[in-house]
Amino acid sequence: MEVLVTGGAGYVGSILVPELLERGHGVRVLDNLTYGQDSLISCFWNRSFGFIKGDVRDKGAVRQAVDGVDMIIHLAAIVGAPACRTDPKLAHEVNYVGTANVNEARSSSQGLVFASTGSNYGAVEGLCTEETPLNPLSVYAETKAAAESLLVQGGNVVDYRFATAFGLSPRVRLDLMVNDFVFQAVKNGFLLLYERHFRRTFIHVRDMAASLIHAIEHFEAMKDEVYNVGSEGLNYTKEEVARAIQRKVDYQIYFADIGADPDRRDYAVSYAKIRKAGFEPAIGLDEGIDELVGGYAMITVRNPYANVQR
Template identity: 50%
Template sequence: MQILVTGGAGYIGSVLIPELLKKYDVRVLDNLTYGYHGILPHLGNPSFEFIKGDIRKRDDIISSLKNVDMVVHLAAIVGYPACKTRPDLAYDVNYKGTKKLVEVCSVPIIFASTCSVYGKVKGICCENTPVRPLTEYGVTKAKAEKMIRKHMDYIIYRFSTAFGLSSRLRLDLLVNDFLYKAMKNRELIVFEKDYWRTFIHVKDIARSLIFAIEHFDKMNQETYNVGSEELCLRKEDVALKIKEYVDYDLKFAEFDSDPDQRNYKVSFQKIKSVGFRIKYDLDYGIQEMFKGFEFIEAKENYYNDMVFI
């Protein structure tokens, strides 16, 4: 079985690809916006193929789809800061790129969406909760979801915010960002400390995608929140958990606000009902990153918006 992973050189793709290669032939289509470190270890593997190309280009998509049995569609401009910096690009990649893929693809697609489509919600977000995205990122992903639903065979995954290490690191993700600042600056200012967010280790995202490949027929034509109730946490909870590992000065600010106004609790009953459970908790991710951040120094391409500024 051959799987095409669009955006496979990214943060999630770099953790997913080695796991996929244990069982499948894998092709990655990526324009390497943030570099190539995630794919380098696999170039010698005969089961791996890399196509440097663009999800906005019909010809690149068509050549990537040759002999493919299933697509995991990750390619996107990810996160509200990057999408705010380049709204036209975000629209072209996240929405129009997905539209082009749907137009030419005849095999099942597993689409990486986000809980950001919910916005600021009172109560608990289930998959049928009306989406009210607050950011360009959420808007483009919600529009892309609609396009994916026109495809014959699809699974839409609305991921929680990822954390953890990847060979294509992201430091713009909340847990990663808090820990990095706590360790490097010995200080962290948290806005809207009571806002609820939902998290998932990047390895569990990879596991959930393989789960979808393996249970496709049972899960087909449905949308799933991906994460766990145990990792629905307030920002304050994350900051205090980090304090168990790092001695730093934690300040809660009332005078300003985070431009990311997401505040929601999410139900994961639906994905649990088909049999998926997370394996990695916040302690696992913090301990792993704690070891890495002792020597990792921030680079421009660890922050999705900075490469566009």
């Protein structure tokens, strides 16, 4: 099928797009390259790939991108609590108004898969299910929850509330918790850990991409429902993540009572519904840590004031 991926040059998109092409789908990407990324450069050889450099806030660009596709995977966003807190107006315009633009431009026959987030649940006792009331604690979660509600009202949508991703992608993100912890362990030799008992839930970026492909390929059976996407086996406290890394990397963890994550999430999630719909993540935390440790050998963040670069 012909698939539009908004935000397709991002961390998730640049794993997803080559996979879609590999499976024989035609792919068009709409992305404004916020981070100057060239993450899809290796896709241009493929005649089934098309790229529009454009903004989801621009209704004309969105209409052009949506025209003629069978399915839309909507990833474009300002992602994460810190990025949205830095510019809440931009976060609202991209995450909410941009989503409204995509929704308005599509016809009733064009299905849409939305990358929402488990951040929408906030801090919750016990296990969240899709029925747990939303309690967004950041601008990021507020804008994603509002966008999700708009789309669900419109129908013909699969709404995915993702766990936090980890793993490598052509657009590397070091601001994700597992990716960041491994980076600090490998490059600094220590991690200052606060809020050690906060519970979080994770998914490998390749499993995110696989779940999105599952949604477009099983759209009729899955549509008009919300799904938590992740695995109970990947519900961990921050301390458990840090300890899992310590089994593979020789580094020090310093526990601190100071400091707070701008992302106030503290929650664990049930993934029974997505499992029933036929999707289950395949990649565990240990494999992800190995991949990150290996890949970080290719990444140096230069400190101009240090005599030695790690």
